[in-house]
Amino acid sequence: MKEKTWKPWLLLSPSLAAVFLLLVVPVCFVIVYSFWLRAPSGQDIPAFQMGNYAKFFADFFYPSILLKTLRVALETVFFCLIMGYIPAYFFYKTESRFKPYLMVLVMLPFWISFIIRTLSWINILGDSGLINHLLMNMGIIKSPLAMLYNEGAVIMGLLQYLLPFMIMNIYVSLDGIDKSLVEAAKSLGCTEWQAFREVTLPLSLPGVSAGCLLVFVLTCGTYLPPMILGGPGNGMIANLIFKRVIGTLDWPFGSAISTILLLLLILIVYTYNRYLGINQIFKSMSNS
Amino acid sequence: MTQEKNPAFVRFQGIEKRYGKVVAVKKMDLEIPEGALVTLLGPSGCGKTTLLRMLAGLETPTGGDIFIKGKRINDTPIHKRNLGMIFQNYALFPHKSIFDNVAFGLKYRAVPKSEIKDKVEKALETVRLPGVGNRNPSQLSGGQQQRIALARAIVIEPDVLLMDEPLSALDENLREDMRREIDNLQAELGVTTIFVTHDQREALSMSDKVVVMKDGLVQQEGTPEEVYNNSANHFVADFLGHSNFLSAVVEEKHNDVLKVRLDDKSSCLVSPVGNFEKGDKAEIVIRAQKMKLGYQDEHSPEEDMNFFHGTIVDRSYMGGEVSYFVELPGKQVLHVINFVKRSPYRRGDDVYVKVDPFHCRLLQS
Numbered sequence: 001m002k003e004k005t006w007k008p009w010l011l012l013s014p015s016l017a018a019v020f021l022l023l024v025v026p027v028c029f030v031i032v033y034s035f036w037l038r039a040p041s042g043q044d045i046p047a048f049q050m051g052n053y054a055k056f057f058a059d060f061f062y063p064s065i066l067l068k069t070l071r072v073a074l075e076t077v078f079f080c081l082i083m084g085y086i087p088a089y090f091f092y093k094t095e096s097r098f099k100p101y102l103m104v105l106v107m108l109p110f111w112i113s114f115i116i117r118t119l120s121w122i123n124i125l126g127d128s129g130l131i132n133h134l135l136m137n138m139g140i141i142k143s144p145l146a147m148l149y150n151e152g153a154v155i156m157g158l159l160q161y162l163l164p165f166m167i168m169n170i171y172v173s174l175d176g177i178d179k180s181l182v183e184a185a186k187s188l189g190c191t192e193w194q195a196f197r198e199v200t201l202p203l204s205l206p207g208v209s210a211g212c213l214l215v216f217v218l219t220c221g222t223y224l225p226p227m228i229l230g231g232p233g234n235g236m237i238a239n240l241i242f243k244r245v246i247g248t249l250d251w252p253f254g255s256a257i258s259t260i261l262l263l264l265l266i267l268i269v270y271t272y273n274r275y276l277g278i279n280q281i282f283k284s285m286s287n288s
Numbered sequence: 289m290t291q292e293k294n295p296a297f298v299r300f301q302g303i304e305k306r307y308g309k310v311v312a313v314k315k316m317d318l319e320i321p322e323g324a325l326v327t328l329l330g331p332s333g334c335g336k337t338t339l340l341r342m343l344a345g346l347e348t349p350t351g352g353d354i355f356i357k358g359k360r361i362n363d364t365p366i367h368k369r370n371l372g373m374i375f376q377n378y379a380l381f382p383h384k385s386i387f388d389n390v391a392f393g394l395k396y397r398a399v400p401k402s403e404i405k406d407k408v409e410k411a412l413e414t415v416r417l418p419g420v421g422n423r424n425p426s427q428l429s430g431g432q433q434q435r436i437a438l439a440r441a442i443v444i445e446p447d448v449l450l451m452d453e454p455l456s457a458l459d460e461n462l463r464e465d466m467r468r469e470i471d472n473l474q475a476e477l478g479v480t481t482i483f484v485t486h487d488q489r490e491a492l493s494m495s496d497k498v499v500v501m502k503d504g505l506v507q508q509e510g511t512p513e514e515v516y517n518n519s520a521n522h523f524v525a526d527f528l529g530h531s532n533f534l535s536a537v538v539e540e541k542h543n544d545v546l547k548v549r550l551d552d553k554s555s556c557l558v559s560p561v562g563n564f565e566k567g568d569k570a571e572i573v574i575r576a577q578k579m580k581l582g583y584q585d586e587h588s589p590e591e592d593m594n595f596f597h598g599t600i601v602d603r604s605y606m607g608g609e610v611s612y613f614v615e616l617p618g619k620q621v622l623h624v625i626n627f628v629k630r631s632p633y634r635r636g637d638d639v640y641v642k643v644d645p646f647h648c649r650l651l652q653s
Contacts, residue, residue: 180379183346186366187373188444189396194367198392202383 027262033255044251052256062240062257066264069237072151073219076158080215081208083159084166088207089200091167092174103171106164118157118228125153125229149231157225162218166211173207174200209276217265237261297322297357297480298343298448304351305338305504312338314504315352320448320497325474325481327491330501331527336484337452339501343482344450345369356447367396372441372479374451378433380425386412386436387421393444411443412436414473431462438470442477449474449481455490467494488528492516500524518561522571522651530576530611532622535653538568545645548572552618556594557645562652571653576625578647581612584638594648596641598622600633614641 009016037047056062091103109117124130125147132144147153177200185195223238230236235243237257244254298320305313313335320326328336341347343354345366353360361369380389390408399407412418415435417428425433434454441449454470455463471494474481485491491498492512499509500523508520519525522533536548536556545557546564550572558572584597598614601621610632614622622641633639 178377178379180375180377181381183344184373184375184379184440185381185392187344187346187369187371188393188440189367191365191367194396199381 030255030258033251034259036252036255038250038252042249052253053260055253056256056260065235065240066237066260069220072155072158072236073216076155076162076219077212077215079155079159080162080166081212084163084211085170085204085208088167088170088174091171092177106167109160109164114161114224115228117160118224121153121157121160121229122148125156148229149234151230151234153229154226154234154236157229158219158222161222161225162215165214165218169211169214170204170207173204173210177203209272213269213272217269220261220265294322294357295319296355297324298482299355299358300339300343300352301355302352303339303342303349303354305335305342305347306350312504313342313349316504316506318499318506318509320480320482322480323478324496325471325483325494326497326499327483327485327495328499328501329485329488329491329527330507331486334501335504336486336501338504340450340452340482340484343448344371344373370444370447372444372446372449374434374437374441374449374454376453376456378425378430378437378457380433380436380440382425384425385421386423386425386428389425389436390421390440390443392440397444407443408439411439414442414477415439416469430458431466434458434466435469438473442473442479446479449479451481451483453484453486455485456487463490470494492528500527502527519573519649519651520561522573522653525573525649525651530623530625532572532574532576532579534572534574534620536570536572536650538564538566538570538650541566546650548650551620552616554596556648558648558650559646560650564650564652569653571651573649573651574622574643574647576611576623578643579622579624579626580642581614581624581626581633581639582642583633584640594643594645596622598639598641600635600637600639603632603635605632612639614639 033044034052035048035050037045037049037051039045087106091099094102096102122129126132127144127146127148129148131147132141135141136144181199181203182195185199186192190198220236221238223236223242226234226236226239227242238261241254241257241261244250244257296319300316300318302315302317303313304311304315316335316339318339328339330336338347342349345361345364349362353362355361356369380386381392384392387408390411391404394404394407408421409418412421415438417432417435417439420428420432420436425436428436434457437454451470455466458466467490470483474494483490483495495512497509498512498515500507500515502523508515508524510518515524516528519528519531525531526533534550534556536550536558538546539549539555540547541564544559546560548556548558548570550556556572560570564570596614596616598616600612601615602613604611605628609625609627612624612626612633614624616622624641
């Protein structure tokens with residue numbers, strides 16, 4: 001059996017090579033860059049110094065953007081959880097023959113470009129967008145409601161992007177629950193709601209926890225919804241990185257912010273894993 | 289107890305379940321006596337599980353009524369029916385300890401905490417697993433898990449215990465033990481029990497009453513001996529044990545035996561089930577175990593009633609007994625199961641098959 005141990009590695013090698021070349025190597029570049037020095041002339045000088053990190057923590061401006069990013073991420077997770085659990089539960093419960101089609105509907109947004117989907121919210125929420133247009137025509141409001149270019153619009157844009165991830169994670173977890181457990185609970189005296197609280201909800205928590213982590217991490221790294229739907233003050237940490245690297249071509253500082261974000265997320269995922277168990281994610285994935 | 293047992297503790301009246309055009313249970317009437325262990329036996333898709341689930345409240349009947357202790361329960365929601373349900377896959381709550389699993393039903397019956405503890409411990413002792421309360425279901429074997437499921441169901445003192453193929457997930461030897469255990473426990477507690485199975489051995493070995501079902505209808509109900517020895521029709525005779533079927537025409541009527549003519553013109557004495565007239569077409573049922581084999585050259589030709597000559601075409605050795613397939617001159621193959629005496633017969637041996645008229649049951653075909 002011993003000589004066969006190379007086989008799994010051989011099968012893994014294309015993916016490993018891709019991950020290494022396209023992810024690990026660039027991340028190493030970013031980390032190295034974060035120690036470089038940016039000359040006033042705009043030239044990047046190879047160096048090993050902590051100036052970029054010191055600049056980040058020099059005043060409260062940059063950390064506050066980081067904190068705001070975390071807050072928006074938590075808010076997004078919260079709304080995603082509530083808005084994702086209900087459809088996931090519906091998919092679990094329904095015996096409709098349309099169930100596969102309904103589930104395709106959940107995945108359908110992935111077929112349309114993320115930018116187009118985000119931009120389309122302007123036509124819905126904007127001053128002359130669908131909602132304001134309808135409300136004004138019906139005479140309910142006189143002047144358009146300001147629904148765009150604020151944090152609410154950013155979270156809305158994030159929700160439409162992230163909901164499918166949440167729904168699918170929770171659904172997979174729910175789908176792995178043996179239906180006779182609920183029947184057993186009911187036969188022992190539970191009402192439908194009590195059986196949900198006693199059995200279905202606790203057993204779906206692995207999927208909930210996986211979905212929450214995924215949504216949180218994806219939100220922390222997002223920059224399109226804040227850029228398109230947010231106002232001037234709604235930029236998140238990724239927008240800051242974007243501005244430094246693309247806008248002012250300050251690669252060393254942009255790299256330092258990226259490294260800080262990366263370390264923070266690693267810390268969060270590690271802590272989450274310690275207390276909630278990230279292998280639950282894989283368990284919930286393999287249950288179906 | 290001097291109190292008269294209720295012969296219709298559970299009563300199904302014209303019960304029916306349709307799924308669209310498919311009829312799972314067809315206008316069935318059935319009575320379950322108090323304190324009895326009744327098995328619903330039949331092949332998959334015969335409606336036995338649907339019937340049980342309707343009683344449990346997990347399916348809604350599309351017609352008819354269900355009564356427990358004379359009270360109509362059609363509209364009683366499942367959590368108020370006070371039934372103990374045992375599932376094929378145990379259905380223990382994986383995120384709760386064994387104690388919490390067993391205590392689950394008591395919690396929802398507002399039993400005080402101190403009493404819950406006593407009752408759970410007593411239930412665990414009843415299923416011979418004391419002291420496992422702190423463990424998790426996944427730490428127990430399949431047989432142990434099913435015993436915990438049993439404890440969880442009996443601790444609430446249900447009116448009826450419902451078991452949906454509770455043994456089919458266990459392996460052969462364990463199944464035998466659990467079968468005896470459930471049987472003893474049921475006798476000890478005296479709880480009315482309905483047991484769904486497709487395994488005839490389970491049904492015959494543990495029931496007070498067997499209800500054989502097919503296509504959503506009751507084919508026969510009675511004690512295990514009745515349904516086995518006096519099978520009411522071809523299906524029941526075929527489903528229970530190994531039976532041989534021979535078509536025949538009634539030739540002569542005597543008091544309690546008939547003389548019938550077989551397809552190959554030979555005659556056979558049989559004992560009928562029901563009324564037959566001369567010339568009626570019928571079917572003889574002979575259990576594989578009830579026929580005796582012998583070498584043809586050892587057979588004295590004067591007694592050739594209920595004698596068949598044939599050749600062994602196949603056999604399978606099963607330890608204590610051997611299953612033989614004997615081909616008759618008319619190409620019909622009889623299945624004969626005999627205990628191994630000296631040495632078993634071999635393929636190609638010319639043998640005779642002898643059967644007592646009492647063991648040849650004649651059924652209307």
